[in-house]
Amino acid sequence: MNDMRIVERDVDITKNKITARGVQVYYGTNHALKDVDVDILDKTVTAFIGPSGCGKSTFLRCLNRMNDTIDSCRVDGEIKLDGENIYDRKIDPVQLRAKVGMVFQKPNPFPKSIYDNVAYGPKIHGLTRNKAELDEIVEKSLRRAAIWNEVKDRLDSPGTGLSGGQQQRLCIARAVATNPQVLLMDEPCSALDPIATAQVEELIDELREQFSVVIVTHSMQQAARVSQKTAFFHLGNLVEYGETGQIFTNPQDPRTESYITGRIG
Amino acid sequence: MADISNNDAQWSSAHAVANVKRRHRSEMILKGLGLGAISIAFLMLFLLLSSLVSTGYQAFTQTHVQMEFAISPERVKADNPAGGNYRGVVQDAMIAALPGMPEAEARKMASILSNSAQFTLRDRVVADPSLIGDTITLNVPASDPYDQLYKGLIDRETPEQNRRLNDPEIAAFDQLVEAGRISKPINWALITNADSRFPELAGLRGALVGSFYALLTCFLLSFPIGIGAAIYLEEFAPKNKISDIIEININNLAAVPSVVFGLLALAVFLNLFGLQRSAPFVGGMTLALMTLPTIIIATRAALKAVPPSIREAALGLGASRQQVVFQHVLPLAMPGILTGTIIGLAQALGETAPLLLIGMNAFITAAPGSPFDASTALPTQIFIWADSPERGFVSRTSAAILVLLGFLVLMNAIAIFLRNKFERRW
Numbered sequence: 001m002n003d004m005r006i007v008e009r010d011v012d013i014t015k016n017k018i019t020a021r022g023v024q025v026y027y028g029t030n031h032a033l034k035d036v037d038v039d040i041l042d043k044t045v046t047a048f049i050g051p052s053g054c055g056k057s058t059f060l061r062c063l064n065r066m067n068d069t070i071d072s073c074r075v076d077g078e079i080k081l082d083g084e085n086i087y088d089r090k091i092d093p094v095q096l097r098a099k100v101g102m103v104f105q106k107p108n109p110f111p112k113s114i115y116d117n118v119a120y121g122p123k124i125h126g127l128t129r130n131k132a133e134l135d136e137i138v139e140k141s142l143r144r145a146a147i148w149n150e151v152k153d154r155l156d157s158p159g160t161g162l163s164g165g166q167q168q169r170l171c172i173a174r175a176v177a178t179n180p181q182v183l184l185m186d187e188p189c190s191a192l193d194p195i196a197t198a199q200v201e202e203l204i205d206e207l208r209e210q211f212s213v214v215i216v217t218h219s220m221q222q223a224a225r226v227s228q229k230t231a232f233f234h235l236g237n238l239v240e241y242g243e244t245g246q247i248f249t250n251p252q253d254p255r256t257e258s259y260i261t262g263r264i265g
Numbered sequence: 266m267a268d269i270s271n272n273d274a275q276w277s278s279a280h281a282v283a284n285v286k287r288r289h290r291s292e293m294i295l296k297g298l299g300l301g302a303i304s305i306a307f308l309m310l311f312l313l314l315s316s317l318v319s320t321g322y323q324a325f326t327q328t329h330v331q332m333e334f335a336i337s338p339e340r341v342k343a344d345n346p347a348g349g350n351y352r353g354v355v356q357d358a359m360i361a362a363l364p365g366m367p368e369a370e371a372r373k374m375a376s377i378l379s380n381s382a383q384f385t386l387r388d389r390v391v392a393d394p395s396l397i398g399d400t401i402t403l404n405v406p407a408s409d410p411y412d413q414l415y416k417g418l419i420d421r422e423t424p425e426q427n428r429r430l431n432d433p434e435i436a437a438f439d440q441l442v443e444a445g446r447i448s449k450p451i452n453w454a455l456i457t458n459a460d461s462r463f464p465e466l467a468g469l470r471g472a473l474v475g476s477f478y479a480l481l482t483c484f485l486l487s488f489p490i491g492i493g494a495a496i497y498l499e500e501f502a503p504k505n506k507i508s509d510i511i512e513i514n515i516n517n518l519a520a521v522p523s524v525v526f527g528l529l530a531l532a533v534f535l536n537l538f539g540l541q542r543s544a545p546f547v548g549g550m551t552l553a554l555m556t557l558p559t560i561i562i563a564t565r566a567a568l569k570a571v572p573p574s575i576r577e578a579a580l581g582l583g584a585s586r587q588q589v590v591f592q593h594v595l596p597l598a599m600p601g602i603l604t605g606t607i608i609g610l611a612q613a614l615g616e617t618a619p620l621l622l623i624g625m626n627a628f629i630t631a632a633p634g635s636p637f638d639a640s641t642a643l644p645t646q647i648f649i650w651a652d653s654p655e656r657g658f659v660s661r662t663s664a665a666i667l668v669l670l671g672f673l674v675l676m677n678a679i680a681i682f683l684r685n686k687f688e689r690r691w
Contacts, residue, residue: 069580071504098583108574110593120592121582171578178582 017042017182017212018063023077025058025067032058036077036238038231040182045204045213047227047244049220051259054233056216060184063214064100065093081182098125101175101211105187107167109159109174114151117159117170118142121178137177144210145173146203165196172203176211183207185215189222201226220260224248232256317670321663327452327465328407328415330378330441334358334386335400346394351383362446363437374437379406379465404448406465409657411438415447418656429656455664459632460641460649464657467650469665471632475545475625475640476614482549482636483556483613488606490553491560492595498561499568500590519558526554527619535623543624543639551623552613559612563605567598600687607680611673617644643669 018040025033033055040046048056058067065086067073079086086096098121109117118138121127128134138155142148147169151162159170168188175183185204189197204226207213217223223230224244231241232253240247240256251257275281334354341349355378360371382405390396406412410429413419415438425431430438441447458468498515502508530551534540540547571594579589595602620626626645633640641649647669650662 064581066577066581069576094583094585096583097581102577102581104574104577104581106574108572108578110575110578111597120579120584124582124584124588124592174578174582 015042016040018079018081018214020059020062020079021077023059023062023075023079025055025062025076026074027070028072032236033062034236038238038241040212040214041229042212043208043210044229045208045215045227046229046231047223048214048216048231048233049218049223049259050233050239052218055236056231056233057186059233059238060186060214060216063182063184064097064102066097066102068093098178099180100182100184101178101180103168103171103175103183103185103188106191107164107171109162109167109170111158111160113156114142114159114162114170115155118173118177121174125178127178141173141177142170144176144207145169146199146206147173163196165192165199168192168196168200169203172200172207176207180211183211183213185213187216187218190218197222220248232259234259317663317667320660321667322660323416323418324455324657324660324664325452326416326449327454328412329404329448329450330407331402331404331446331448332358332362332378332382333400333402334382335361336386336390336397338398341390341397343394343397346390346397347387349387349390351386351390354386355382362444363440366437366440370433371437374434377407377411377434377438377441379408380463381406381466404450406454407447409464409655412465413656414438415442415449455661459630460628460646461630462628464653464655464661467658467661469643469646469668471629472641472643472646472665473668474632475548476642478545478633478636478640479548479552479620479625479642480610480614482546483552484606484610486550486553487556487560487609491557491606492564492602494557495561495564495568496590496595499565500586500594515558515561519562522618523555523616524618524622526551527622529554530619531622541637541639543627543629543641544637545625545633545640545642546636547623548620548625548642549636551619552616555616555619556606556609556613559609560602560606563609564598564602567601567605568594570601571597600684603683603687604680607676607683611676611680614672614676615644615669617648620645621648643672 016039018038020036020038020040023033023036024031036055036059038059048060050056061067062075062079063081063086067075075087081096081100084091110120112120115138118141119134122134122137128137139148139152142151147166150166151170159167162170168191172183172188188204189200192200201222204213204215208228215223215226227244229242230244230247232239232247232251232255234255240251240253242252247256248260251260332355335357336349336354337357340353340357341351352375356372356375359375359377360366360368363371363374366374382403385403385405386401389401407415410419411434414430414435419429421435438447454466454468456468456473457470458466459471461467494515498508498512502511530547534547534550535542575593575597576589579593580586584592620642625640625642626649627639627641628649629639629641643665647662647665650658650665
């Protein structure tokens with residue numbers, strides 16, 4: 001096993017997609033995320049790692065304002081997508097979420113047909129003018145999610161009837177169908193078996209060519225396998241952020257080192 | 266943890282064996298109690314149904330007498346068919362049917378036939394005046410005491426002065442039986458007639474139509490309002506003190522005795538708004554007040570049961586809150602909502618007290634033509650019949666209860682069917 005093999009780190013891109021400055025998140029009185037500054041690069045896979053409850057998922061959900069749906073949640077600070085503060089009053093979270101797609105921990109296809117699952121996003125955003133265009137988007141999205149060959153003959157069967165790994169790839173297809181600029185993935189493989197995990201990881205690497213991908217993961221091996229940049233969160237703090245190779249081989253912070261070597265977490 | 270090695274000895278010790286025995290015994294007791302409870306419930310159900318069926322089945326048949334009515338031109342004038350002496354026609358027919366009996370006696374025996382016979386004849390002749398001079402053969406219902414006699418509910422051994430029918434009356438009826446004029450067909454009048462003073466003519470049509478209109482009104486009001494309120498409370502309302510108070514009050518409303526809703530309807534709908542008394546429309550509005558909390562609670566529970574992952578999926582794709590609710594959550598919650606609604610409506614169907622207060626227990630002999638006509642409803646009809654002194658209404662009350670129970674079972678079956686059909690698994 002070369003689990004700790006670290007993907008080639010040719011981070012030649014320097015354009016920032018998302019810049020976060022001084023982000024604070026409170027759940028009621030609980031200060032869940034403390035003063036996080038991160039620059040997320042375009043067309044790069046960025047992994048957030050850290051022990052449970054460290055705030056990595058919370059931060060991910062700030063990036064498409066999914067935290068808005070939680071009443072007790074309050075976000076301070078500044079998160080800019082292409083230089084525009086997404087917490088600005090004039091930003092519509094509905095539009096934002098079309099630009100910043102999300103894949104969840106548990107595969108959650110709608111209890112509708114495979115076709116309708118993928119077509120839903122383009123439909124509500126009015127991205128197509130006719131059925132032919134919609135068909136094209138659905139096929140393209142399913143191909144991008146590397147599931148087209150498995151489902152092309154049964155687009156009308158329910159998405160919930162697929163296997164776990166297929167369901168997750170269907171969810172990825174659904175997320176990419178709106179042509180987002182950033183794809184957020186919240187532990188996308190934690191409910192999958194190793195083979196399905198491998199397929200999804202391969203897919204993430206391909207998706208990097210088109211999107212900026214941010215992935216939250218429990219598994220350090222996975223972070224090492226798929227990401228170019230890694231951020232380590234601990235107790236609501238962003239402890240260390242850097243190139244994946246450097247984080248895993250030469251961590252600067254003692255807490256990062258403890259986590260990587262399995263002493264905390 | 267020192268005695269791990271002698272675990273086996275522990276399991277077989279007297280203390281452990283007694284402990285296991287005690288646990289088994291308490292399980293047996295629990296099972297026995299459960300079985301007992303179910304048996305008692307079934308016994309009660311059996312008693313209820315058997316008592317209803319044993320008295321009610323008589324009402325599903327009705328004694329009829331076949332008579333030949335000679336429409337003589339002396340009794341019914343051709344220029345005024347509506348004003349003819351049809352009572353005389355009926356008496357003539359009875360005299361003819363009882364040969365050997367003195368004419369004055371036989372004339373009195375016209376009371377064997379239901380009062381409706383003369384009106385049926387009149388309607389026939391008015392519709393077709395050419396019948397005057399002809400003889401019409403009709404199967405007319407027997408009046409209530411003779412119906413009871415033929416069904417064996419009047420004991421011939423009872424001393425004459427304690428009996429509803431005296432000996433000559435029984436003799437006359439027996440003569441008709443021997444002549445083969447008496448039959449006991451299925452009593453369709455129970456469904457096709459509206460209420461009547463005479464048990465042999467009384468039917469449930471008015472009550473059925475009234476209940477239908479009332480339930481329709483109730484459904485049309487409480488379903489959209491209830492779902493709307495539930496969606497707002499569950500999906501959009503801010504979680505604060507005010508929405509907590511609203512929620513508590515809705516739960517309390519579901520527990521308010523129905524008679525209170527009747528008083529409210531009487532005060533507001535009838536006295537303040539001046540709406541029509543006894544109308545199924547007002548009855549439906551009153552029942553909607555009662556059904557609303559049930560529907561709101563059922564809908565909220567159904568909405569809550571939709572997995573949050575579906576909401577997140579739709580939100581994450583950029584669906585608005587409204588799109589999430591109407592395109593994903595509501596369709597998935599529909600089976601639960603429908604089940605709750607049907608159960609609420611079934612409750613409303615059986616509800617009596619509020620309808621009594623708005624006057625739906627009036628004596629009304631015609632089925633309502635619209636929701637705004639005065640009418641009764643099934644439960645209030647049962648109430649009226651149960652109050653009536655005639656013997657024939659005893660079995661009709663039970664029959665009406667059976668009809669009501671039939672509709673309730675049907676509605677619950679529909680609820681179960683819908684739930685199973687549309688239920689989705691995740």
